[in-house]
Amino acid sequence: MIRPTATPARQNEILAALSPDDYERVHPHLRFAELKQHDVLYEPGAPVPDVCFVESGMVSCVTVMESGRGTETSVVGFEGMTGMAIFHQVPVASDQAIVQAPGTGRFVTAAIFMQLLETCPSLRIKLHRFAYAQYALAAQCSACNRRHSTDKRFARWLLIAQDRIGGSLLPLTHKFLGQMLGVRRSTVTIIAEEFRLAGIIQYRRGSIEIVNREALEKRACECYRAIVAVYKTASSLPPVALSVLN
Ligand SMILES: [Zn+2]
Numbered sequence: 001m002i003r004p005t006a007t008p009a010r011q012n013e014i015l016a017a018l019s020p021d022d023y024e025r026v027h028p029h030l031r032f033a034e035l036k037q038h039d040v041l042y043e044p045g046a047p048v049p050d051v052c053f054v055e056s057g058m059v060s061c062v063t064v065m066e067s068g069r070g071t072e073t074s075v076v077g078f079e080g081m082t083g084m085a086i087f088h089q090v091p092v093a094s095d096q097a098i099v100q101a102p103g104t105g106r107f108v109t110a111a112i113f114m115q116l117l118e119t120c121p122s123l124r125i126k127l128h129r130f131a132y133a134q135y136a137l138a139a140q141c142s143a144c145n146r147r148h149s150t151d152k153r154f155a156r157w158l159l160i161a162q163d164r165i166g167g168s169l170l171p172l173t174h175k176f177l178g179q180m181l182g183v184r185r186s187t188v189t190i191i192a193e194e195f196r197l198a199g200i201i202q203y204r205r206g207s208i209e210i211v212n213r214e215a216l217e218k219r220a221c222e223c224y225r226a227i228v229a230v231y232k233t234a235s236s237l238p239p240v241a242l243s244v245l246n
Pocket of ligand 1: 143144145148152153156221222223224
């Protein structure tokens with residue numbers, strides 16, 4: 001249920017990094033909402049009604065084939081915003097956005113968001129950098145899917161999910177992980193059991209607990225570090241255009 005709120009909305013990294021003037025412009029239009037597991041925010045081929053600055057939880061961006069099977073191409077957590085098609089001046093989504101880990105977010109209607117882009121330079125700059133980081137994530141995962149083994153991709157995916165969800169308990173099923181990695185559920189079950197026996201994770205119905213993060217990082221491919229580096233660079237730059245820095 002979407003409801004207005006007067007409380008500050010600074011848990012999202014993009015909102016937190018806005019200039020004070022831009023935040024004053026954006027804040028009255030933010031609508032607080034819970035993100036419930038498996039809620040679909042938009043579907044491919046349909047208009048994107050809102051953008052959502054995610055505060056907690058995790059949203060998956062999924063490419064859906066004609067067969068109906070989906071594969072995750074990127075994720076959004078507290079560092080980002082869903083509905084990036086609107087930012088790129090495209091009103092219709094090419095992918096599905098589905099909540100994988102429940103949390104909260106701040107929604108802005110597509111029409112209002114377009115107006116805010118015109119008047120909020122720090123919002124534009126932060127979203128350009130986030131869009132680049134999202135592109136880099138999708139590109140790295142594309143190469144990863146061709147070059148790296150499923151167990152390394154499994155470890156990489158869990159690390160990325162934990163970075164966004166926080167805590168050690170991830171509300172994810174083997175079926176979902178299979179969809180996200182584009183492999184059979186039985187393959188995920190075999191890998192998860194191997195990781196469990198190695199003392200890296202525990203799992204029970206509907207959730208996976210990371211019990212040894214250091215070991216998980218050692219099992220992941222280089223792609224995890226590459227993705228983290230891009231997000232770190234993109235999020236640590238000040239909310240001004242690069243030309244101002246020179
Ligand atoms: Zn990889």
